[in-house]
Amino acid sequence: MSARDVKLVLRSTRVVTPEGTRPAAVHVAGGTIDAVLPYDAEVPEGARLEDFGDDVLLPGLVDTHVHVNDPGRTEWEGFYTATRAAAAGGITTLLDMPLNSLPPTTTVEHLRVKQQVAAPKVHVDTGFWGGAIPSNVKDLRPLYEAGVFGFKCFLSPSGVEEFPELDQEQLARSMAEIAGFGGLLIVHAEDPHHLAAAPQHGGPAYADFLASRPRDAENTAIEGLIAHAKRLNARVHVLHLSSSDALPLIAAAKREGVRVTVESCPHFLTLTAEEVPDGATEFKCCPPIREAANQDALWQGLADGTIDCIVSDHSPCTTDLKTPDFASAWGGISSLQLGLPAIWTEARRRGHGLDDVARWMSAAPAELAGLHHKGAIAPGRDADFAVLAPDATFTVDPAELFHRNQVTAYAGRTLHGVVRSTWLRGVRIAAEGILAEPTGRLQTRNN
Numbered sequence: 001m002s003a004r005d006v007k008l009v010l011r012s013t014r015v016v017t018p019e020g021t022r023p024a025a026v027h028v029a030g031g032t033i034d035a036v037l038p039y040d041a042e043v044p045e046g047a048r049l050e051d052f053g054d055d056v057l058l059p060g061l062v063d064t065h066v067h068v069n070d071p072g073r074t075e076w077e078g079f080y081t082a083t084r085a086a087a088a089g090g091i092t093t094l095l096d097m098p099l100n101s102l103p104p105t106t107t108v109e110h111l112r113v114k115q116q117v118a119a120p121k122v123h124v125d126t127g128f129w130g131g132a133i134p135s136n137v138k139d140l141r142p143l144y145e146a147g148v149f150g151f152k153c154f155l156s157p158s159g160v161e162e163f164p165e166l167d168q169e170q171l172a173r174s175m176a177e178i179a180g181f182g183g184l185l186i187v188h189a190e191d192p193h194h195l196a197a198a199p200q201h202g203g204p205a206y207a208d209f210l211a212s213r214p215r216d217a218e219n220t221a222i223e224g225l226i227a228h229a230k231r232l233n234a235r236v237h238v239l240h241l242s243s244s245d246a247l248p249l250i251a252a253a254k255r256e257g258v259r260v261t262v263e264s265c266p267h268f269l270t271l272t273a274e275e276v277p278d279g280a281t282e283f284k285c286c287p288p289i290r291e292a293a294n295q296d297a298l299w300q301g302l303a304d305g306t307i308d309c310i311v312s313d314h315s316p317c318t319t320d321l322k323t324p325d326f327a328s329a330w331g332g333i334s335s336l337q338l339g340l341p342a343i344w345t346e347a348r349r350r351g352h353g354l355d356d357v358a359r360w361m362s363a364a365p366a367e368l369a370g371l372h373h374k375g376a377i378a379p380g381r382d383a384d385f386a387v388l389a390p391d392a393t394f395t396v397d398p399a400e401l402f403h404r405n406q407v408t409a410y411a412g413r414t415l416h417g418v419v420r421s422t423w424l425r426g427v428r429i430a431a432e433g434i435l436a437e438p439t440g441r442l443q444t445r446n447n
Contacts, residue, residue, distance in 0.1 A: 005029040006044045008426050012057040016358045017377045028383040031425035052387050058358050059377050060092025060384030062365040065311040071117045072102025077316045077404045083123035085402035087430040089337035090386030090419040092124050093374050098131030099163035106131040107139045108146045122440030132174040133164050140177050147444025149369045150184030155221050156192040179234035186237040189221035202327030204279035209326035213288045218243035226253045235259040240313045242268045242287040244297030251306045261308045266342040267333045281322045281329035283409045309364035312339045319407055334408045337401050341417035383426035392418040
């Protein structure tokens, strides 16, 4: 493109690029990044200039782990509300998980239902994972060809009867099928035998709930997953890692060339078991929030590259399902709108920079999903941005969140990093809490 095609220039003294943070002017043409030039580069004739001063221009976040629950459980969340929250939080692309909606995304027909529901409602670009369950091995290749980004499975009960878990034989069968066409299997890795053997007391005590989801359940499941992946030369991804004990095993597998990647989540990296009040089931998730020492080790895993990315695992529900009993309450943390400031608050305290945050929350998730037009401020990528005031603070008021149900474990916390605006393909879709009408596009693996 020529300078005549550039209609928008975004300028900041701090632009986070793959080469580092620097003053720059980002030229946008036709919804994509045309060039990243020095800060004082000439603005093309007829182009509009947006100067953000010292606010940071980040690549739009990519969240590959979101439970939207639409259709079927839209009282929990929906495409309209979830993507509004995403846009308000600096997320420009999300991938929807295949369960908690009715129907689950386990056949091409079910995928089409979900796409039809989502298309007119999404404020950010939205794609879909497929599901791997015991009965749908024959559906995996058609789903992949229809554009899902990969397949999610559980190794222990999922919490909803329409999405059953895989046993070890079924896991191997599904993994072999997916490896056969070059797909990605993403896994909720908790071993059901360890869970069954753990004490199950129920009640409001968080210590009892934590004991019911021991680290060994994660560690054993991940060990088995790596063994299958090594034998089948399959590509696998460990979802929502909470047990730091598994990090040496994962690091060793990566060194051996096993094709395994790993994510963790804001709640594991910013919240600790020691601070969870009894009965406060807004903190319940599976696997659980663990102790502060465990959290320190997870941050070390991020720093050394054993953990690849940070995604929300936004798994909301209605307020009534968060009963004070940790055994019966729905397990899931609502955090879609808050992930960036939550992580930045802790990252800055631990000496990490926004370059790190952009790598963990934008570049790496985009790479995981094969969203090669997302995840970086670089020529040829989509002009997706988040503008962040990194030193500004706010206190989380659940009533101000765009999630359908204003239940969050972050209520009352003071966080660093205010998202000033969010841009999708060069169009401002959120600014100071004001959201535009939906302009997101559905994404498929092959588009």
